[in-house]
Each structure stands twice: as C-alpha cells, then as structure tokens.
Amino acid sequence: MQDRKKTLVIGASPNPVRYSNAAVKELVRFNCPVEALGLRKNSIENIEIKTGFPKLDDVHTITMYVGPKNQSRYYNYILDEIKPKRIIFNPGTENAELLNMAVERGVEVVEDCTLMMLAHGSF
Numbered sequence: 001m002q003d004r005k006k007t008l009v010i011g012a013s014p015n016p017v018r019y020s021n022a023a024v025k026e027l028v029r030f031n032c033p034v035e036a037l038g039l040r041k042n043s044i045e046n047i048e049i050k051t052g053f054p055k056l057d058d059v060h061t062i063t064m065y066v067g068p069k070n071q072s073r074y075y076n077y078i079l080d081e082i083k084p085k086r087i088i089f090n091p092g093t094e095n096a097e098l099l100n101m102a103v104e105r106g107v108e109v110v111e112d113c114t115l116m117m118l119a120h121g122s123f
Contacts, residue, residue: 004032006058008082010074011065011093012036012049019090020065023114030118035059053077063088063114068095079105088114 024044027034038049062084086108117123
C-alpha cells in the first residue's frame with residue numbers, strides 16, 4: 001500500500017471475531033490512519049470507536065461493515081459531511097442505492113473485501 005489515506009470503518013465492532021475489527025487492526029498494521037464508527041463507544045486496540053456522526057476531516061476512504069438495510073441513516077453523513085474519495089462495500093454490504101448516489105457525486109466505488117485488498121496490496 002503506497003498511499004496511506006485516512007480510512008473510516010463504518011460498523012466497527014470491538015468483537016475480535018468480526019471482520020470490521022480485523023479491518024481496523026490491519027489498517028493500523030499497514031500504518032494507515034484509521035477512524036472507527038460503531039453503535040457503542042469502545043475501542044479496538046488504541047483506536048476509539050466513535051458513535052453517532054462525528055466531525056472527521058480528510059477521510060479519503062470509507063469501508064462499509066453495515067448491511068444495506070442499516071445504511072440509509074448514514075447517507076447524508078457519508079456524502080454531505082465526510083465526502084470521501086472512495087467507498088468500499090465489503091461482502092454483504094453492497095447497496096445499489098448508495099452506490100448510485102456516490103457515483104453521481106464522483107466518488108469511486110469498490111465492491112471488494114478490505115482485508116483482501118490490504119493483503120494483496122490493492123488497497
């Protein structure tokens with residue numbers, strides 16, 4: 001990973017068996033600045049899991065770990081406040097509605113696994 005752009009993990013969980021937890025840890029391991037957003041305040045190692053819709057600056061990538069049925073509450077936050085350059089829909093989070101809204105705003109959309117992207121150097 002050559003470019004270390006700040007990444008927001010939406011759906012972050014302190015549960016070590018969850019993929020979002022592994023993603024936060026891997027992003028840290030790859031020296032990628034990472035923010036975590038979840039349902040409850042907690043932490044993953046030294047990364048605070050924030051709740052609600054916190055003000056975050058310079059987020060390049062959002063990686064989704066929230067299913068499509070629960071994503072609509074984040075639409076305005078993602079597109080109007082965070083304004084990422086890229087959204088990664090991990091397996092099971094694919095959402096045509098948010099995908100289309102993002103593409104209309106010039107956001108790069110990727111349907112892939114963040115963990116695999118990191119492992120293969122394509123993040």
